[in-house]
Each structure stands twice: as structure tokens, then as C-alpha cells.
Amino acid sequence: MALPSVDIRILFFTGKGGVGKTSLSCATGLALAEAGRQVLIVSTDPASNLDEVLGATLSQAPTAIPGAPGLFALNIDPEAAARDYRERMVGPYRGILPAAAIASMEEQFSGACTVEIAAFDEFAKLLGDPAATTDFDHVIFDTAPTGHTLRLLTLPSAWTEFIASSTGGASCLGPLAGLEKQKALYAATVAQLADAGATTLVLVSRPEHSALREAERTRGELAELGVTNLRLxxxxxxxxxxxxxxxxxxxxxxGRQALAAMPPGLARLPRTDTPFLPRGTVGLDSLRAMGADRISAPPSYLPMPEIAMPGGLDALVAEIAAAGHGVVMTMGKGGVGKTSVAAAVAVALARLGHTVTLSTTDPAAHVQDAVEGKVPGLTVTRIDPEREVAAYRDEVLAKAGGGLDMAGRAMLEEDLRSPCTEEIAVFRAFSRTVDEGKDRFVILDTAPTGHTILLLDAAEAYHREVLRTQAEMPDAVRSLLPRLRDPAFTRTIIVTLAEATPVHEAERLQADLARAGITPFAWVVNQSLLASGTTDPLLAQRGTYEVPFIERVVGNPSRRTALIPWTA
Known part of the structure; x- marks a missing residue:
């Protein structure tokens, strides 16, 4: 693992969940500190395990890491920042607007976009105030702002005039209304990000197709903003x-196939390779090992630990099949195998003689490829997010954008490129697909989040604001919400890997669903090396690392867990 140039003061590590951002940022910080530099590591990940990795109890102030002179770390809690921001936005209206309207506003500011911008607010305070980090030679950020957030904060638009004239409101533009005073600070922060002489953004990936696609998407978004000081x-x-x-x-x-198919834009970046670790990256010794060119394995195979492991998917499929019809939704972060689990459940139900529709909303998912050959009784379809969002965007621009000036329309168009907009547009398509579950099984890969469900279940006045395309909630959506909350009709399966970050993020997803009144039907731990039967010394050693995470998942509220081994 090559150290950054001594002239590069600020490093951002970004990438999809589970690729090792925290591990690499901590390993880099430790290496710099042991080279005699003063280093501060900052995490804004809501599911951060920075404390666990560094072996220290962290707060929002720099904390010295025991055993690593010169290394400090702090945890920014973007959820807390978002709560504070939400209260600043909603507080003035308490006692003035009806309770239902207040609840709607609070839910509006509960989404991923608000958390993104609140996190960026904390970045800006550290980057924009030299006194905040003057004691450090290097500042390393774990989880960088997305290209979407940066575009929102650099649009050459008159925010105040647009927001004052907008009758529609928007899931992302709402938060921006409260950030008007921060524009100068944000502009300086974005400029700092683009300064190749002082800042480097590190795109973290695994040698896997999905992770490399995500890294390429981020590279493209940043390139559009002139941020090209990147490493892979x-x-x-x-x-x-x-x-x-x-x-x-x-x-x-x-791994070799994924690297051979790496997008050209990524392939041109300066690149650092870190070998597969046979253990977790918890503790300073493990972080030091990440800097080695090759990881040494035990000289021979060591037997896997004996634990009571969950069974496979068969028991879950049998329980689902007993209902005769309904909806199954697989949920989880990218790269955990939602598509393969959804396809496995769909094929198993079809082979039991049921009529099954398998569908997805993931633009990167290829559910047809996950099904080998033609399976009698199984139909594979796809909800196209691009088509749904395009139709939704056209409706909004026609109704809410007609009276806006050029700057206002540009801001509205940017808002309509947000994750929240896609959630709402795709959710409407779900209402058509889920309806089929009345007389067959519908298996949906990549389901709407709990935030989206709450967003669309708020007061009708808020529906008019968020949906912006009609005066009332569509009948199909109105009937859909009770179905999603009905455990006899809809069964939600959370998919994860037996690793720290995927499990932590899956627990966040479970909490998000609980807010929407949904309890998962089951959890599935995918790609387990512990259950694979491997005799490779390095992989077997890694299998033992999975034990505490499998045991943690087994204790989930549904008490149903399936374990799928890593297969050749």
C-alpha cells in the first residue's frame, strides 16, 4: 500500500458499502503516523465501525489512538447532524401548522439526501475552517460526499429566489433552503476537493464487477465537476x-475476470492493490498487515470452528410456498447478492409448481442472467428506473417548472436527478407489479426503502408536495401500502454478508423498515466461506472471522435465518 505524497494533505476514501473504505483509510492513517506525521481520521458514515477498527472510544472531537503516536480520529454522526438540521427547519412551524403537516415535514427530512447534505455540512466545517485541523499534517475522511451532493451545492442558481417561487417543494431542495447562508463556505469546500495539489479522492473497490461499476459511476460524476485528482x-x-x-x-x-473488464476510465487511474486478508481488519496489527505486499497464510489447513450454523433457503421457501401467493422482497446493500437470492427463491417456488414473476428495479442487476435456462411457471420482468424516472420528471417539469426562470428550472432538474426522485418514481411502478401477488408469487429484487414507504404514507397535503403530479394519492399506491405492511401478503428478506459493514448497514435497513411498520420475514447470510467447505488455508482462516457476525444475524427479530455458502 503506497503512502500518499507528503504534499497531499487531505484524503477522501469513497466507495460502495463493504468494500473496505474504513479499513483502508485507517491503514493509511496508521502508516502515515508511523512515518512521523500527525494524522486525523474523520468518519461520517452512519454505520461507522471506526471505533471498532481502531480499538478506541471516539467522539466528535479528535481522540488519540492508543498504541499509535500521532494518530487521532473522530466520528461525525450525520444522523445526529440531520436531526439537528431537521429541527432547525421544522421547529419554527410547531404550534402553527397541524400535527399531520409537522409529521410530514419531519419525514421529508428523514431521507438519504438530507443526511448527505448534513454530512457535507460537517465536512465543510472541518475543511473550511483552517483552525479546526491546523495541528495535523494530514486529514483523512472516511466516506466522501457523492457527486450528487456536490452538484447540488455548486449549481450556479439563485437558491433563495427559486425556493421562494417554487410551489412544488422537493425532497432535496427543501434542505437547501436552510443552507443559503453556507454558500460561500460550500463553494470553498468544493474548490478544496478539486485542488489536486492538496487533495486526493481514493475510489475504493473490490475486484468484483458490481463494486467496479459503482467506482466508475462515482468517477464519472466527479469528472463532470472537474474533480479528477483520483486514485483507485x-x-x-x-x-x-x-x-x-x-x-x-x-x-x-x-477477480481476474472483473479486472479484465474494468471500465477504461478506472483503468487509467493510478492504482494500489491490497491483498485479501484472512481475518478482520480490527486492531492496529491487522491494519499494519494491510500494507504488506502479500499476506502469509497458515502453513496448512486449519479445521473450521464448530458452530450451530443456520440451514439453507429450503425452510424459508417451504414456509413462503404454504401461503400460495404473495410478494417476496429481497433488500440489502449493493454487492451482498440480493439478485441471486431473489432468483433462487423464485426458481424454487416455480419448481414447486407455483406461478411466479421475478422482477427488479436495480439498473445494474441482471435477473435473467441469474436464472439458468427456462423454468416452467417463471416469468422474468424488469421495472426500468430510467423509464419510470423520465416519465415522472416530464410530469413534474410540465406542472412545476413552467413558471420558473432558467436558474430555477436548472435547480429543479438537478433535484429530479436525486436518489429520492428515483425512489418515488419507481415506487409507483411497484404498485402495478405487486398487484399481481393477489393470485401468484411476485419476487422483487431491490425493494423500496422504509423512508420511501413513509414518504408516500404521509398526509395528503404532503403527497401533493412530494409527488407534485396529482392532487391525490394514486389508488394503486394507496392499496399497496397496507399490503407491504401485511406479513401474510408481503415477506421481506434482508440479505447480508458475514462481515462488519454489511451487517451494520443491514441493521440500519431493519430500523428504517421498522419506522415504516415492516418487520423482516427473514435474514439471509450470503457467500459464507465458513460453510463453503474450502480447504485453502487463507480462505479457511477468513471463514473463522465470520462466526460472530453469523451469530449476530441469527439473533434477528424474525428468528428466521438462512446461510448460503460461497460456491465455485
Whole structure:
């Protein structure tokens, strides 16, 4: 792992969940500190495990890391920042507007976009105020702002005039209304991000197709903003030490295929490879090991630990099949295998003689590829987010954008590129697909989040503001919401990996669903090396690391858990 230039003071590590952003940022910070520099690591990840990785109890003030002179860290809590911001926005209206309207406003500011901008607010305070970090030679941020957030904060638009004239309101423009006074600070912060002489953004990925696609998407968004001071960090690069183990050989081949198909834009970036670790990256010794060119494995295979492991999908499928019809939704962060789990459930139900529709909203998912051959009784469809968003955007621009000037329309168009807009547009398409669950099984890969469900279940006045296309909630959506909350009709399956970040993020998802009145039907731990039967020493050692995470998942509220082994 090559150290950054001494002239590069600020490093941002970004990437999809589970690729190792926190591990690499901490390993880099530790290496810099042990080279004699003063280093501050800052995390704004709501599911941060920075405390766990560094072995220290952190707060929102720099904390010295025991055993690592010169290394400090702090945890910014963007959820708390978002709560504070939400109260600043909603507080003045308490006692003035009806309770239902207040509840609607609070939910409006509960989404991912508000958290994004609140997190950026905290970034800006550290970057824009030199006194805040003057004691440090390097400042390392774990989880950088997205290209969407940066575009929102750099649009050459008159925010105040647009927001004052907007009759529609918007899920992302609402938060911006309270950030008008911060414009100068944000402009300086974005300029700092683009300064190649002082700042480097590190795109973290694993040698996997989905992670590399996400890194390329981020690279493209940043390039549009003139941010090109990027590096690619490949984490978890694995090569089988010797032939003979089917799992090790398959993992090696998968990594090589993904790297061979790497998007050209990524391939041109300066690149650092970090080898596959046989253990978790918790503690300073493990972080030091990440800097090694090759990880040494035990000289021979060590037996996997004996634990009571959950069974496979069969028991879950049998319980689902007993209902005769309904909806199954697989949910989880990118890269955990939602699509393959959804396809497995759909195929199993079809082979039991049921009529099944398998569908997805994930633009990167290829559910048809996950189904081998034609399966009698199974229909594979796709809800196209681009088509749904385009139709929704046209409606909004026609109704809410007609009276806006050029700057206002530009701001509205940017808002309509937000994750929240896609959630709402795709949710409407769900109402058509879920309706089929009345007389067949519908398996949906990538379901709407709990935030979206709450967003569309708020007061009708808020529906008019958020949906902006009609005066009333569509009948199809109105009937859909009770179905999603009915455990006899809809069964939600949370998919995760037996690793720290995917499990933590899945727990956040479960809490999000609980706010929407939904309890998951089951959890699925995917791609388990512990259950794979591998005899490769390095992979077997990694299998033992999974034990506490499997045991944690087994204790989920539904008490239903399936474990799927990593297969060749």
C-alpha cells in the first residue's frame, strides 16, 4: 500500500458499502503516523465501525489512538447532524401548522439526501475552517460526499429566489433552503476537493464487477465537476496459493475476470492493490498487515470452528410456498447478492409448481442472467428506473417548472436527478407489479426503502408536495401500502454478508423498515466461506472471522435465518 505524497494533505476514501473504505483509510492513517506525521481520521458514515477498527472510544472531537503516536480520529454522526438540521427547519412551524403537516415535514427530512447534505455540512466545517485541523499534517475522511451532493451545492442558481417561487417543494431542495447562508463556505469546500495539489479522492473497490461499476459511476460524476485528482484502491485481491481447491480457484478467476473488464476510465487511474486478508481488519496489527505486499497464510489447513450454523433457503421457501401467493422482497446493500437470492427463491417456488414473476428495479442487476435456462411457471420482468424516472420528471417539469426562470428550472432538474426522485418514481411502478401477488408469487429484487414507504404514507397535503403530479394519492399506491405492511401478503428478506459493514448497514435497513411498520420475514447470510467447505488455508482462516457476525444475524427479530455458502 503506497503512502500518499507528503504534499497531499487531505484524503477522501469513497466507495460502495463493504468494500473496505474504513479499513483502508485507517491503514493509511496508521502508516502515515508511523512515518512521523500527525494524522486525523474523520468518519461520517452512519454505520461507522471506526471505533471498532481502531480499538478506541471516539467522539466528535479528535481522540488519540492508543498504541499509535500521532494518530487521532473522530466520528461525525450525520444522523445526529440531520436531526439537528431537521429541527432547525421544522421547529419554527410547531404550534402553527397541524400535527399531520409537522409529521410530514419531519419525514421529508428523514431521507438519504438530507443526511448527505448534513454530512457535507460537517465536512465543510472541518475543511473550511483552517483552525479546526491546523495541528495535523494530514486529514483523512472516511466516506466522501457523492457527486450528487456536490452538484447540488455548486449549481450556479439563485437558491433563495427559486425556493421562494417554487410551489412544488422537493425532497432535496427543501434542505437547501436552510443552507443559503453556507454558500460561500460550500463553494470553498468544493474548490478544496478539486485542488489536486492538496487533495486526493481514493475510489475504493473490490475486484468484483458490481463494486467496479459503482467506482466508475462515482468517477464519472466527479469528472463532470472537474474533480479528477483520483486514485483507485483495489481491496481484497486474492490469488490461490496452490491449485486443487475449487473455491480458491473460482475466487481467483472471478477477480481476474472483473479486472479484465474494468471500465477504461478506472483503468487509467493510478492504482494500489491490497491483498485479501484472512481475518478482520480490527486492531492496529491487522491494519499494519494491510500494507504488506502479500499476506502469509497458515502453513496448512486449519479445521473450521464448530458452530450451530443456520440451514439453507429450503425452510424459508417451504414456509413462503404454504401461503400460495404473495410478494417476496429481497433488500440489502449493493454487492451482498440480493439478485441471486431473489432468483433462487423464485426458481424454487416455480419448481414447486407455483406461478411466479421475478422482477427488479436495480439498473445494474441482471435477473435473467441469474436464472439458468427456462423454468416452467417463471416469468422474468424488469421495472426500468430510467423509464419510470423520465416519465415522472416530464410530469413534474410540465406542472412545476413552467413558471420558473432558467436558474430555477436548472435547480429543479438537478433535484429530479436525486436518489429520492428515483425512489418515488419507481415506487409507483411497484404498485402495478405487486398487484399481481393477489393470485401468484411476485419476487422483487431491490425493494423500496422504509423512508420511501413513509414518504408516500404521509398526509395528503404532503403527497401533493412530494409527488407534485396529482392532487391525490394514486389508488394503486394507496392499496399497496397496507399490503407491504401485511406479513401474510408481503415477506421481506434482508440479505447480508458475514462481515462488519454489511451487517451494520443491514441493521440500519431493519430500523428504517421498522419506522415504516415492516418487520423482516427473514435474514439471509450470503457467500459464507465458513460453510463453503474450502480447504485453502487463507480462505479457511477468513471463514473463522465470520462466526460472530453469523451469530449476530441469527439473533434477528424474525428468528428466521438462512446461510448460503460461497460456491465455485
Amino acid at each position: 484502491a483495489l481491496n481484497g485481491v486474492f490469488t490461490a496459493a496452490k491449485p486443487g481447491d475449487a473455491i480458491a480457484e473460482a475466487m481467483t478467476a472471478r
